[in-house]
Amino acid sequence: MSRLWPLALLLLIDIAAASEDRLPPVEMKPVQVSSHAYYVSGATGVATDNYGFVSNSAFVVTTEGIVVFDTLGTPALGARLLAAIRSISDAPIRRIYISHYHADHMYGNQAFSGTGAEIIASDGAKTYLEGDVAQLRLQERRVSLSPWVNESTRIIEPDRYLQNEERFTLGGVDIRVVDVGSAHSEGDLVLFVENDGVLFSGDIIFAERIPFLGTSSSAEWLDVLEQMEQAEVSAIVPGHGPAAGNPGEIVSLTKSYLSFVRESMRQAVEDWVPFDEAYEATDWGDFIEYPAFLEANRRNAYGIYLSLEQESLKDQ
Numbered sequence: 207m208s209r210l211w212p213l214a215l216l217l218l219i220d221i222a223a224a225s226e227d228r229l230p231p232v233e234m235k236p237v238q239v240s241s242h243a244y245y246v247s248g249a250t251g252v253a254t255d256n257y258g259f260v261s262n263s264a265f266v267v268t269t270e271g272i273v274v275f276d277t278l279g280t281p282a283l284g285a286r287l288l289a290a291i292r293s294i295s296d297a298p299i300r301r302i303y304i305s306h307y308h309a310d311h312m313y314g315n316q317a318f319s320g321t322g323a324e325i326i327a328s329d330g331a332k333t334y335l336e337g338d339v340a341q342l343r344l345q346e347r348r349v350s351l352s353p354w355v356n357e358s359t360r361i362i363e364p365d366r367y368l369q370n371e372e373r374f375t376l377g378g379v380d381i382r383v384v385d386v387g388s389a390h391s392e393g394d395l396v397l398f399v400e401n402d403g404v405l406f407s408g409d410i411i412f413a414e415r416i417p418f419l420g421t422s423s424s425a426e427w428l429d430v431l432e433q434m435e436q437a438e439v440s441a442i443v444p445g446h447g448p449a450a451g452n453p454g455e456i457v458s459l460t461k462s463y464l465s466f467v468r469e470s471m472r473q474a475v476e477d478w479v480p481f482d483e484a485y486e487a488t489d490w491g492d493f494i495e496y497p498a499f500l501e502a503n504r505r506n507a508y509g510i511y512l513s514l515e516q517e518s519l520k521d522q
């Protein structure tokens with residue numbers, strides 16, 4: 207019997223080493239933005255850069271528990287996030303709000319399955335999860351983000367969907383979560399840490415990079431940005447890029463980009479100019495230097511062109 211010990215020990219060491227290997231070697235250091243709010247921030251690149259760590263996750267730490275906002279883009283990044291949270295507090299993780307059900311914000315859910323936290327998303331996330339896109343995206347990421355997204359990666363659906371808004375107090379901290387409707391995605395949540403005047407915006411704001419528009423509703427998105435610009439907060443943590451203190455400043459790139467693409471494409475649709483021609487004729491100079499421009503811009507413009515075409519057909 208005793209002769210088996212060394213073997214068992216070796217096996218254990220092996221398993222530990224293997225699971226350690228499976229964590230991506232990214233820099234992930236929580237940044238404190240207020241008494242209770244923290245975030246970790248991914249690189250400014252596109253979805254497959256930096257082991258998939260290209261988005262943000264924020265969390266609220268109180269004496270009675272922790273609330274997490276987004277879990278990052280792979281289960282392994284979710285595990286790194288959980289460890290980062292644990293470096294600050296051992297309090298139970300009570301709730302996980304997912305700003306929107308896009309891959310880069312929720313594939314990390316899997317790493318939190320042992321915490322007993324409740325996962326909550328916007329009512330609009332149902333539309334995304336019921337369609338084909340969620341599964342197609344997972345298949346695509348199993349290739350483009352292999353081995354970090356693989357055959358054992360699953361989409362963990364919310365335990366509960368939120369409509370309108372909800373407020374609660376945890377460890378003396380008042381938290382308000384608002385469903386801003388379909389803007390960047392089919393359903394977007396934002397979270398206010400009211401005591402601290404901090405807002406987690408999710409992908410309503412992309413700081414320092416060109417946003418990914420996907421299935422967004424650009425007109426509604428611009429409305430939400432205009433409200434956010436007026437928000438009386440001391441800090442905003444965006445879905446991508448660094449946090450900032452000035453709401454007007456941090457929304458400006460996303461807002462000016464969305465307005466510009468809409469304006470350029472609206473002109474083209476009104477004048478019956480084909481997309482390719484309109485795209486070539488547009489001067490993209492103000493945005494071309496930003497990260498993700500090459501990967502996202504043409505597709506973004508095309509998406510907006512099609513949606514404006516639909517709008518104009520409805521008007522006739």
Ligand SMILES: [Zn+2]
Nearest residue numbers: 261310409445
């Ligand atoms: Zn995102």
